Amino acid sequence: MGQKVFDIVEVRFKNSRKGFYRNSSNLELYPGDVIAVESSPGHDVGVVSLTGELVRMQMKRKEIKDNYEIKKIYRKAKEEDIEKWQEARKAEQDTMMRARTIARELDLQMKISDVEYQGDRSKVTFYYTADDRVDFRELIKRYAEAFKVRIEMRQIGYRVEAGRLGGIGSCGRELCCSSWLTDFRAVSTSAARYQQLSLNPSKLAGQCGKLKCCLNYELDQYAEALKDLPSTNVKLKLPKGIAVHFKTDIFKKTLYYIYDGQPGEPPFPLSSAAVKEIIEMNKKGIVIEDVEDFIEEAEEVMEETDFAQVVGQDSLTRFDQKRRGNKNRGRGGQNRGRGNAGGAGNSNAPRPQGQGAPKPAGEGAPQNRPPQNRDQQNRPQNRPQNKEQGPKPQGQPRPKGSRPQGEQGSAPQGGPRPEGQQPSQGNRNRNNNNRNRGPRKDQPNNGGPKPEGGAGA
Numbered sequence: 001m002g003q004k005v006f007d008i009v010e011v012r013f014k015n016s017r018k019g020f021y022r023n024s025s026n027l028e029l030y031p032g033d034v035i036a037v038e039s040s041p042g043h044d045v046g047v048v049s050l051t052g053e054l055v056r057m058q059m060k061r062k063e064i065k066d067n068y069e070i071k072k073i074y075r076k077a078k079e080e081d082i083e084k085w086q087e088a089r090k091a092e093q094d095t096m097m098r099a100r101t102i103a104r105e106l107d108l109q110m111k112i113s114d115v116e117y118q119g120d121r122s123k124v125t126f127y128y129t130a131d132d133r134v135d136f137r138e139l140i141k142r143y144a145e146a147f148k149v150r151i152e153m154r155q156i157g158y159r160v161e162a163g164r165l166g167g168i169g170s171c172g173r174e175l176c177c178s179s180w181l182t183d184f185r186a187v188s189t190s191a192a193r194y195q196q197l198s199l200n201p202s203k204l205a206g207q208c209g210k211l212k213c214c215l216n217y218e219l220d221q222y223a224e225a226l227k228d229l230p231s232t233n234v235k236l237k238l239p240k241g242i243a244v245h246f247k248t249d250i251f252k253k254t255l256y257y258i259y260d261g262q263p264g265e266p267p268f269p270l271s272s273a274a275v276k277e278i279i280e281m282n283k284k285g286i287v288i289e290d291v292e293d294f295i296e297e298a299e300e301v302m303e304e305t306d307f308a309q310v311v312g313q314d315s316l317t318r319f320d321q322k323r324r325g326n327k328n329r330g331r332g333g334q335n336r337g338r339g340n341a342g343g344a345g346n347s348n349a350p351r352p353q354g355q356g357a358p359k360p361a362g363e364g365a366p367q368n369r370p371p372q373n374r375d376q377q378n379r380p381q382n383r384p385q386n387k388e389q390g391p392k393p394q395g396q397p398r399p400k401g402s403r404p405q406g407e408q409g410s411a412p413q414g415g416p417r418p419e420g421q422q423p424s425q426g427n428r429n430r431n432n433n434n435r436n437r438g439p440r441k442d443q444p445n446n447g448g449p450k451p452e453g454g455a456g457a
């Protein structure tokens with residue numbers, strides 16, 4: 001026969017409130033189960049947080065005795081119990097706002113910080129904080145008339161209030177009092193002095209307005225390290241004058257001193273052993289000849305890392321690099337493309353006669369041209385040419401009606417032109433505007449030869 005399971009269960013209610021209840025019905029309970037427990041009056045609804053021997057350890061830690069005062073677990077929560085419990089939780093915010101309004105009307109020096117309904121909604125508990133004693137007899141009457149339930153007032157401290165409400169501390173983590181800290185020890189400003197911290201209330205105070213609980217976490221280690229250091233109230237007699245204590249690096253056991261009455265002198269470091277030696281010499285009436293023999297030189301320690309930064313994420317200016325030459329790149333390429341598409345080339349120089357064949361591949365390509373300045377790039381390359389600018393290459397005449405349908409409205413690239421026939425000014429402008437356009441269905445076939453001497457539209 002195995003060991004009997006501990007029959008007390010830890011139950012968690014709203015925020016950080018917890019309680020211990022006896023499982024007298026031997027229900028099979030696991031953490032996360034919603035159960036109905038005994039309350040006064042009625043019943044309450046909570047969630048199982050611990051079972052088994054861990055509950056025994058928690059009761060021993062909190063000094064709770066296993067006796068008849070522990071209340072019972074009724075049952076696992078039914079669907080009706082859960083629905084009523086959820087409705088009560090939704091009504092808590094409106095109840096708190098109305099409660100604060102009534103307290104303000106009665107001019108009471110108190111703050112309603114939280115409201116908690118019982119699971120069966122037969123009782124509501126108001127948690128408040130106040131510096132002095134508050135007479136809330138009239139307040140309870142007003143609450144009973146407004147909410148029609150049993151009223152219970154419970155005063156809590158500022159640390160408990162911060163733990164119930166929760167939040168994020170200055171360290172970026174969840175508040176200790178709302179996550180794991182259960183016992184609140186007194187914190188004094190001497191804890192900050194031991195740790196060489198600045199006595200700045202805005203930095204030492206937590207969300208509750210009191211000194212941070214984390215000031216006590218490392219206090220014992222600092223107090224142990226300070227035992228081996230000399231007293232900081234003793235002044236040193238040095239060749240340049242009297243030196244007073246400036247600051248202390250506790251874990252490096254280094255003390256910094258500065259000359260009294262000499263504001264221009266920087267502080268200099270001395271080891272704890274050197275300070276003790278100088279103090280013993282000053283007690284015998286001896287002044288050291290040179291303090292440089294006792295000053296410690298800081299050694300630079302290069303820490304080797306076992307990883308390498310290969311993606312460049314440590315560069316703060318990686319997004320600040322400006323691109324150069326992109327302002328007119330597209331415009332120059334567009335003009336060069338227009339010049340090649342029209343067959344007139346990128347230059348206004350006359351073409352020699354008999355050279356109507358296309359150039360070899362790579363010759364005269366845009367990428368091999370020398371760089372041009374901004375004015376030349378922005379200047380249109382395909383200006384209309386007059387008949388007097390030079391002779392045009394002569395070739396064989398094109399048969400009538402032999403132009404393909406896809407080349408309507410644009411001159412063939414590098415192809416021969418009929419002898420003695422020049423395009424009109426209107427056709428030349430139309431070709432320049434529609435060079436990169438495809439053929440349209442509704443466009444008439446203008447690919448036939450133009451009548452000689454005819455003017456463009």
